[in-house]
Amino acid sequence: MKNPCREKIYSNSSSAQIRIVLLLTFLSLPAFASLGGDLSSVESDRMKIAPSSTTSAVQHDSCSVQEITEASGTVVREYLTPAGRVFGVAWQGPFTPDMHQILGAYFDRYSSAANEARSGYLGHRPLDIREPNLVVQSAGHMRAFSGRAYDPTLLPEGVSPNDVR
Amino acid sequence: MRRVAFGIILVSLALAAGCGGGGSASSKVPATVTLTPSVGRSINAGSTLTINAAASDGSLVTWTVSGAGTLANATQLPNQPPNVATYLAPSFTGQNAYAVVTATTASGASAYLPLTVVPFNVFGNVQGVSVDGGPSSHSYPNAAFTSVDVCTTGSTNCKTINGILVDTGTVGLRILASALPTLTPVKDSSGDILNECFQFEDQSYIWGQVELADVRINGEIAASLPIQAIADPSGYSIPSDCAATGTEGDKDSLDALGANGILGIGVEPQDCGAACVAAAGATPPGAAYYTCTGGSCTAAFASLAQQVNHPATFFGIDNNGTVLQLPSVSGSAGNLTGFLTFGVGTQSNNQIGTQTIFTLDANDNFTVKLSETGQTLTSSFLDSGSNAFFFPDDAITTCASPYALFFCPAAPISLTVTSIGVNKSQDTNYFTIDNASDLLTNNPGDVAFSGLGGPNGTGLCSDGTGACSFIFGVPFFYGRTIFTTVRGQSPPINTPAAPWWAYTTSFPAP
Numbered sequence: 247m248k249n250p251c252r253e254k255i256y257s258n259s260s261s262a263q264i265r266i267v268l269l270l271t272f273l274s275l276p277a278f279a280s281l282g283g284d285l286s287s288v289e290s291d292r293m294k295i296a297p298s299s300t301t302s303a304v305q306h307d308s309c310s311v312q313e314i315t316e317a318s319g320t321v322v323r324e325y326l327t328p329a330g331r332v333f334g335v336a337w338q339g340p341f342t343p344d345m346h347q348i349l350g351a352y353f354d355r356y357s358s359a360a361n362e363a364r365s366g367y368l369g370h371r372p373l374d375i376r377e378p379n380l381v382v383q384s385a386g387h388m389r390a391f392s393g394r395a396y397d398p399t400l401l402p403e404g405v406s407p408n409d410v411r
Numbered sequence: 412m413r414r415v416a417f418g419i420i421l422v423s424l425a426l427a428a429g430c431g432g433g434g435s436a437s438s439k440v441p442a443t444v445t446l447t448p449s450v451g452r453s454i455n456a457g458s459t460l461t462i463n464a465a466a467s468d469g470s471l472v473t474w475t476v477s478g479a480g481t482l483a484n485a486t487q488l489p490n491q492p493p494n495v496a497t498y499l500a501p502s503f504t505g506q507n508a509y510a511v512v513t514a515t516t517a518s519g520a521s522a523y524l525p526l527t528v529v530p531f532n533v534f535g536n537v538q539g540v541s542v543d544g545g546p547s548s549h550s551y552p553n554a555a556f557t558s559v560d561v562c563t564t565g566s567t568n569c570k571t572i573n574g575i576l577v578d579t580g581t582v583g584l585r586i587l588a589s590a591l592p593t594l595t596p597v598k599d600s601s602g603d604i605l606n607e608c609f610q611f612e613d614q615s616y617i618w619g620q621v622e623l624a625d626v627r628i629n630g631e632i633a634a635s636l637p638i639q640a641i642a643d644p645s646g647y648s649i650p651s652d653c654a655a656t657g658t659e660g661d662k663d664s665l666d667a668l669g670a671n672g673i674l675g676i677g678v679e680p681q682d683c684g685a686a687c688v689a690a691a692g693a694t695p696p697g698a699a700y701y702t703c704t705g706g707s708c709t710a711a712f713a714s715l716a717q718q719v720n721h722p723a724t725f726f727g728i729d730n731n732g733t734v735l736q737l738p739s740v741s742g743s744a745g746n747l748t749g750f751l752t753f754g755v756g757t758q759s760n761n762q763i764g765t766q767t768i769f770t771l772d773a774n775d776n777f778t779v780k781l782s783e784t785g786q787t788l789t790s791s792f793l794d795s796g797s798n799a800f801f802f803p804d805d806a807i808t809t810c811a812s813p814y815a816l817f818f819c820p821a822a823p824i825s826l827t828v829t830s831i832g833v834n835k836s837q838d839t840n841y842f843t844i845d846n847a848s849d850l851l852t853n854n855p856g857d858v859a860f861s862g863l864g865g866p867n868g869t870g871l872c873s874d875g876t877g878a879c880s881f882i883f884g885v886p887f888f889y890g891r892t893i894f895t896t897v898r899g900q901s902p903p904i905n906t907p908a909a910p911w912w913a914y915t916t917s918f919p920a921p
Contacts, residue, residue, distance in 0.1 A: 318696030319686055340686050341698045342610055344652040357657035360614060364660070366813030367851075368551040368669030369798040370580075370611040372867040372882070374809070374816060383868045385801075385880060386612050387792055388581045388675075388682060390774035392879070394868075407869070 280350025334396030334410030444522035450727035451525035451632030456503035464514035472514035478567035479508035535630015546574030553798035580794030583719030586672030588642035594622035603702035608653035633725030652697035678910035729754025732896035739890025756903025769832030779881035782827035797884035799863035817847035892918035
């Protein structure tokens, strides 16, 4: 299944032009938003999480993706609605990104769900939180972590949970 | 060799600082002492070992020994050349005995050689492990525990610490600080003590100082090994990029960790590696090493030598990997005993035969094809620190609390799992996933369960991103002898470069 948020990167030359334009836009207005947050309102936050990061972005009718490479090498991908609201975040790399930053207003709910899920039994295992308004999955091992978080109620039409990756 | 030199320099610098200095403008390079043999080792009871010392300023050394055994040196033996000592191991008294031989110059430079006296005809590279629920008040299922002896560097001031989780999924020794003897903290280039945040995949974490210890496991010795002393920072709060799920994710106690510590014997030589080493223009990664000064803990760089290192890579001979052997389990079982053997192909008890070898990618993963879902899981790995098989399969029902994060299928589910190494080697195994809630509640006295499984993400991984992994947790280790080799270490002859793993279902006890 193709990712509707990524498709435009490779599909044709006109989209490549769109990508270049958006790249310039995002490089001049670097931004990092939390889940549920509004991209335009938090343009300065990127400096807090990744002062030496690079960003790139592509856009599609139903969603756009902003990619940030943190100083640690971890790549964070933010999925935005056409209105610029973050509906999903995915990450992959040697370290887990700052979850407070990633989840914003969702953090407390995530924290209590994660702690309850872990409390049942001793041991380390992948985290899989599935609530009506918040899904968080975290996996991997030392030096190679991955995960994603999204709000199922914010997914744009035509976008599936599996597109957040 | 490099590590030993590092340790020796630390000793002489510390001694120089202790002398007070007093602002001498002509900075003299402190003398260093080098011993041969240079790496701590076992010695058979009743035998002798000749030790040579070389001081960088050419001066003579004075020999001392603490612990078991005695020394004959230049003073005692007129015919012996200078800077040579002969260590005489005592006869065996029923248990291993520890000794530290130290050579010191008149200016105070010194070096030490730790020794462990072991009986004849017994392998010093084998340590017993047990699947027994662990040391905490809650049973820890499908977890292998062992013990280690941790000593103040250069001394025989040691503590035996039991209930240490054997974890092939992480690297380095991490022990509750409350269980440790007094150790020397590791400091960064600014002279500040290095702390570490070590995160797990469930976003729980361990915090603690990096400290040097002489770690002894049966006849093996890792001298001046950086380990993590688990304890919250005194007077500081843990940074938010570490506390990924809030402070409740802090595994800073026996009950939270389910163990007194973790013996990480994975496939990397350090826990962080190059990502934590200072580079021009770079900033240190979050959720790794920190220094705590001026009111807050902030991310810091740590050199490879300062990072928490793989204990086995500090051993003299058996330093290229490990062999973990657990008995087979069908359904559920009570306490089990097994073996952790250090080295692969370094002794007659850890030789690899014609087993299929699976080499790993840059992220220490290999590929699994899971027939039941048709998925190709390109980030799969072995992990004795995971107590179940974890894989993505939305069709299998997950359990209700308190067994959330495990599978609870209505009937047992069969899996056909094909492992594929980077070197294209292949092997197919068949596993059964049982109902975790039934297994755990119907067998309250048992600690080993062959059919534990759990979810690992739901996303597709056809593009290689996301949680794309089949985790071979402890159930895979039951009934198998599993060899793993460490990146950068010398593999056995006629085998690929490390890291890789291999297994056999027929292997004698070591």
